[in-house]
Amino acid sequence: MNDPRAFREAASLFDADEAPEHVLGPGRVPSYVRDHRKRLRERFLQGGATAMPDYELLELVLFRAIPRQDVKPLARRLIERFGDFNRVLTASPERLARIEGVGEAVVTELKIVEAAAQRLARTKVMHRSVLSSWDALLDYCHTTMSHRETEQFRILFLDRKNVLIADEEQARGTVDHVPVYPREIVKRALELNASALILVHNHPSGDPTPSEQDIALTSQINAALTVMGMVLHDHLIIGKSRETSFRAAGHL
Structure with missing residues (x-):
């Protein structure tokens, strides 16, 4: 696939960490990352978040923000710095940005989850x-x-x-x-x-x-x-x- 535009259009049809290797090209997701993400998603769908440690639940959130890398080290760094899943979500964007590996996409994804949780809880009382x-x-x-x-x-x-x-x-x-x-x-x-x-x-x-x-x-x-x-x-x-x-x- 030599046409860059055609390459982008084809890649956009897939979730970045699940796309076939021949579509994603040189920047494709390593197979061990794809397999790990697949296992985590299956565990979440089958058993929910109750049995998952905070860093694994955080990994699920980070998948969308960082589609082609192993996010486990970043998830662990965030938990170590802020203490637990909830404190990571509620940390200020400025403090989050100080953590190695956290960019705008990660901050945005975390703040979306925080806003969704608050809105869901709010609808039960308003x-x-x-x-x-x-x-x-x-x-x-x-x-x-x-x-x-x-x-x-x-x-x-x-x-x-x-x-x-x-x-x-x-x-x-x-x-x-x-x-x-x-x-x-x-x-x-x-x-x-x-x-x-x-x-x-x-x-x-x-x-x-x-x-x-x-x-x-x-x-x-x-x-x-x-x-x-x-x-x-x-x-x-x-x-x-x-x-x-x-x-x-x-x-x-």
Whole structure:
């Protein structure tokens, strides 16, 4: 196949790591890479992700970004650097790009998977009564926030029937602090015509125990909302594997 255009068109008909060698030419995928990828895909289709270690699940994601190389070393480097599959997905593009072998295609693929996971979890809570789907709400909060390396403060705005009408990020901060202003929260709640709120923020340390500052701030926000006739249902602090509810802990 001497025509370069014809070569590109033929190659585009195949998945790069499954295309016949005579089509892919000199840059073809080594047979051991094709065989390894095939085995991983078959294991995933037959048994799902439960029995797969994090680096193998990450390999499956990397296959599309790097179609003609063995991605196992890169998957292991990413896991070693960030700790687990979820932390790799939620790492910032800037930090990911510092890892040898990570280019724009890899960052894009990882961020697509992260966005898909968050959107799937979000659909289970949006426009539904939050108080009757509490477990789904906690799953969403953990999916979105538990593996972040800096603090994030989110507000869930509810209507009179406690249906979630908006989920917004109010602020981002450092590893142990995020700036939050009660007046801005009240202002936004009024704009959305919300009747109730749930506050959510994460502790990058993994420990969801509230600080004295967390408790004081929550009290200030609750007082401001009460004056405006709105209810603060809860304030959730999301840790790595568990969460703290201010309502359950007696802080509200």
